Amino acid sequence: MFSGLADVFQYPFMQRALWAGLMVALISALLGVFVVQRGLSFLGDGLAHAAFGGVALGLLLGVSQPLWVALPFTFVTALGIAWVREHTALSSDTAIGIFFAVSVALGVLFISLQREYQTDAWHWLFGSILGVGRQDLAIIAGVTVLSLSIFVPLWGRLAYATFDAELAQTDGVRVGRLEYLLFALAAVIIVASVKVVGVILIAAYLVIPAASARLMSRSLFQMTLLSVVIGLVSTALGLVFSYFLDVPSGSTIILTQAFVFVLAAVIGGGIRA
Amino acid sequence: MARQACYAQDMTESAALHLHGVTVRFGEVEALQNVSFDLPAGETLAIVGPNGAGKSTLIKVALGLVKPEKGHAAIFGVDAGKNPKRIGYVPQLKTFDRSFPATALELVVSGLRQRWPTWLRPAERGQALNALTQVGAADYAGRALAKLSGGELQRVFLARALVRRPDIVFLDEPATGVDFLAEHDLYDLLERYQTERGATVVMITHDLSAARYHATRALVLNRRVHGFDLPAEVLCDACLKEAYGHLGHDHRVLVL
Numbered sequence: 407m408f409s410g411l412a413d414v415f416q417y418p419f420m421q422r423a424l425w426a427g428l429m430v431a432l433i434s435a436l437l438g439v440f441v442v443q444r445g446l447s448f449l450g451d452g453l454a455h456a457a458f459g460g461v462a463l464g465l466l467l468g469v470s471q472p473l474w475v476a477l478p479f480t481f482v483t484a485l486g487i488a489w490v491r492e493h494t495a496l497s498s499d500t501a502i503g504i505f506f507a508v509s510v511a512l513g514v515l516f517i518s519l520q521r522e523y524q525t526d527a528w529h530w531l532f533g534s535i536l537g538v539g540r541q542d543l544a545i546i547a548g549v550t551v552l553s554l555s556i557f558v559p560l561w562g563r564l565a566y567a568t569f570d571a572e573l574a575q576t577d578g579v580r581v582g583r584l585e586y587l588l589f590a591l592a593a594v595i596i597v598a599s600v601k602v603v604g605v606i607l608i609a610a611y612l613v614i615p616a617a618s619a620r621l622m623s624r625s626l627f628q629m630t631l632l633s634v635v636i637g638l639v640s641t642a643l644g645l646v647f648s649y650f651l652d653v654p655s656g657s658t659i660i661l662t663q664a665f666v667f668v669l670a671a672v673i674g675g676g677i678r679a
Numbered sequence: 680m681a682r683q684a685c686y687a688q689d690m691t692e693s694a695a696l697h698l699h700g701v702t703v704r705f706g707e708v709e710a711l712q713n714v715s716f717d718l719p720a721g722e723t724l725a726i727v728g729p730n731g732a733g734k735s736t737l738i739k740v741a742l743g744l745v746k747p748e749k750g751h752a753a754i755f756g757v758d759a760g761k762n763p764k765r766i767g768y769v770p771q772l773k774t775f776d777r778s779f780p781a782t783a784l785e786l787v788v789s790g791l792r793q794r795w796p797t798w799l800r801p802a803e804r805g806q807a808l809n810a811l812t813q814v815g816a817a818d819y820a821g822r823a824l825a826k827l828s829g830g831e832l833q834r835v836f837l838a839r840a841l842v843r844r845p846d847i848v849f850l851d852e853p854a855t856g857v858d859f860l861a862e863h864d865l866y867d868l869l870e871r872y873q874t875e876r877g878a879t880v881v882m883i884t885h886d887l888s889a890a891r892y893h894a895t896r897a898l899v900l901n902r903r904v905h906g907f908d909l910p911a912e913v914l915c916d917a918c919l920k921e922a923y924g925h926l927g928h929d930h931r932v933l934v935l
Contacts, residue, residue, distance in 0.1 A: 443779065562794030569779050569795060576742050576768050577793040623780050624823060627797045 414649050423535035423602070423655070426546050427641040430599040431615075433553040435637035437595050438616035439630045440588060443568050447613050449487065449589070452502035452509075453596045454608035456483035459509035461530050461600065462516035471541050472530075476597045483509060484593035488586050533604035533656030535648050542601050549598040556591055564588065565626050602641070604656035611656075614663040615640065621667075621674030636666055693756075695720040695847050695879035696741055701750035703736055710736045711747070712903040718896060720755070720846070723873065723880040725890035725910065728900040729923050734883045735771070737900065738849050741881070742768060754847060763793065767840030767848040772832060772855060777825045783835040784820045787811060790839035810842035811835070814868050833865060841872055848872075850882040854889065862886075866893050887914055 414420050441450055460479030464472025483505050490501040529537045538546075557564075566574040567581040575581050596608055603611045619632035644659030651658065694717040703711040711733045718724050726734050739745040740752050743760015752759040754766065767790075787807035788796045796803070811817045816834040819827060827835065833853060840848055848869070854862040866889065869880055884890050890897055891910045899906040899913055905922040906913035 561797070562792070565795035566789060569781065569789070570770070570775060572744060573768070573770060573789075575744055576766070577763050577790075579794075620780060624782060625785055626780050626795065629780055 414646060419536055419538065420645070420649060422538045422540070422543050423645055424642065426538045426543055427535075427602050427645050427655075427659075428638055429546050429550040430595070430602050431637035431641035432634055433550055433557075433595045434599055434612055435615050435633040436553065436557045436630065437588075437592055438612040438614075438637070439619070439626065439633050440564060440568055441592070441612050442616040442620060443626070446498070446592075447609060448499055448502050449592060450596065450612040451609035452487065452506040453480055453484055453593050454600065454605045455506050455513070456480045456509040456593070457597045457600050457608070458530065458605040459483075459513040459516070460597070461605075462513040466516040466520055471545075473542065473545050473597060473601070476600070477594065479509075480593040480597050481590060484589040485586065488589040492582070492585075529604070529654075530600060531604050531606050532654035533600075533602050533607070533659070535602075535645055535655045538601055546598045546601070549594050553591060553595055556587065560584070560587075561630075569626075602655060603659060604654065607656040607660045610660050611663070614660070614667050618663070618667040618670040621670040636663070636670075640666055693720065694718060694753075695722070695755060696724070696881060697751075697753045697756075698737075698740070699751050701737075701740055701747045701752055703733070703740060703745060704748050709902060711740070713750070714900070714904055715750075716898065716904060716907045718879065718881070720879050721873070721877050722895045723869075723893060724882070724896045724898060725894035726881065726883045726898045726900055727885070727887060727890055727914070727922075728905075732901040732922070734900055735851055738851055738881065738883065742766065742849065764843060765846045767843070767845035769833070769836045769840045769848070769850040769853055771851045772829060772836075775832075777827075777832075779824065781824050782821055783811065783816060783824065783827065783831075783838075784808070786824060786835055787839045787842050790842050806842060807838070810838040813841070814838045815864065830864075834868075837865065837868060844876060845878065846876070847879040847881065850880070852883050852885065854884065854886055862889070869893075887919075890914060 415424060441447060457476050457480045460476030461472045463479060464475030467475065469475055487501050487505055490496055490504075491498055494501070563574070563579045564584060566577070567579050567584050571581045596612075599608055599611060615637040616629065616633040618636050619629045623629035623632055640662040641659050644662040645655055647658040647662065648655040696718040698717075699715050701711055701714040702709065714733075714737065726737065728734050736745060740747055741754065741759055743758075754762060784799065784804065784807050785796055787810055788799055788803050791803055791806055799807075808817060808820055811820050811834075814834045814837050816831065816838055819831055819835075824832065824835075837853075850869075853865055870893070872878060873880060882894075891914055894910050897906070897908065897910040897913045898904065899918050899922045901922040906918040
């Protein structure tokens with residue numbers, strides 16, 4: 407079995423897929439903790455569909471690397487959602503729902519306007535280990551460095567604002583600006599993850615490792631560490647299953663995570679105080 | 680006149696809490712109208728008033744969480760919100776999310792570090808345990824917040840507020856959700872801390888008898904100031920009737 411695994415990872419495309427997978431697993435797990443604790447799962451879904459709209463626009467424009475179009479498209483959507491939440495009486499769900507619907511509608515429009523049939527769209531929807539090129543890997547690496555350079559120094563402030571925004575504000579934490587930053591970072595991380603996991607399953611990818619970790623943790627920091635471990639292991643295993651079963655990587659990764667979640671739900675009741 | 684101006688300026692600079700002409704508007708609603716008062720250091724101020732009177736808004740102005748449309752607020756001569764280290768704050772329990780994964784010890788350390796903790800350093804753990812011991816909460820230091828009762832949680836928040844030895848402590852309805860004995864203990868703990876530190880206490884309370892018994896000053900508020908003086912002077916029928924609009928039913932008298 408192990409020689410089989412070694413054979414799998416001798417291929418450059420699988421090596422790239424593994425590196426890409428581990429990087430997006432790390433940053434998605436870090437983001438996922440805040441998504442779960444702030445009740446922003448719908449945001450993940452909304453931004454994933456904004457990424458779909460951005461990718462579709464990129465494909466229509468014939469851009470060789472659609473991620474370069476998806477990044478600003480999703481980034482602006484994230485800031486738009488944050489702005490609507492802060493400046494209008496609309497609930498988060500409504501704000502996200504509107505942007506979600508518009509992005510999907512635009513995505514369908516852009517895909518329909520393409521003259522040639524695009525198989526790429528399928529890979530973008532469900533993820534593909536074959537689809538991680540060198541440029542994709544470079545972009546994912548860049549996003550990982552950017553994300554870690556924000557999460558590591560700001561974790562204490564983000565966590566404090568997540569616990570109670572008012573208490574954090576009394577201690578000088580700029581909760582409003584942090585929220586904009588978190589949304590912008592979510593946009594960038596989701597776009598980076600779309601290649602590996604696909605648009606349809608990104609929201610689950612963000613939530614399941616953190617939710618599993620929550621069942622077995624007594625502190626937010628423990629939850630963060632465990633979320634990262636679960637994300638890394640399930641992504642690596644999911645990629646291997648994807649190769650051997652010859653199915654989209656998004657599905658095998660999410661199913662592996664779901665299995666871990668069930669284990670955590672069974673074990674979790676006994677571990678937490 | 681010059682002497683009065685000097686006295687007024689001295690009073691302002693030495694005041695633990697200074698508000699001058701503070702007006703706060705939320706949309707079309709004026710939550711606070713031209714509120715002015717100076718609270719000397721070392722006093723205990725009880726803020727009373729009906730629901731929607733602007734009591735929590737006033738505390739938020741003092742903490743720098745809400746910017747007034749007009750007027751100015753300062754704590755020990757420094758603009759509101761600019762000196763968090765001298766301030767301790769116990770928020771209303773009902774606004775807090777108990778399902779957040781955290782222990783009592785972590786919550787107290789967050790007050791010390793002014794950030795949410797990752798792992799707990801030994802010195803911080805010691806200080807936090809000390810603060811919890813002082814409020815009688817050491818037994819449940821390692822317990823999850825979700826498993827604490829209202830009274831226990833109130834003690835932990837008090838430990839968090841006092842752990843960095845603030846000079847002024849704000850409490851928003853500290854007795855809500857807490858039983859009679861726990862409420863009694865809370866006031867005892869505050870008085871002990873005040874005696875030890877010479878701290879100033881500002882608390883919002885609906886309990887007028889607690890205000891009369893524990894406070895050295897009372898502020899009757901209903902968007903504007905209806906009285907600011909010794910509790911015996913200002914918690915009188917006339918002031919309360921003006922602020923509340925009535926004095927309640929015979930079987931539940933407001934003034935005891």
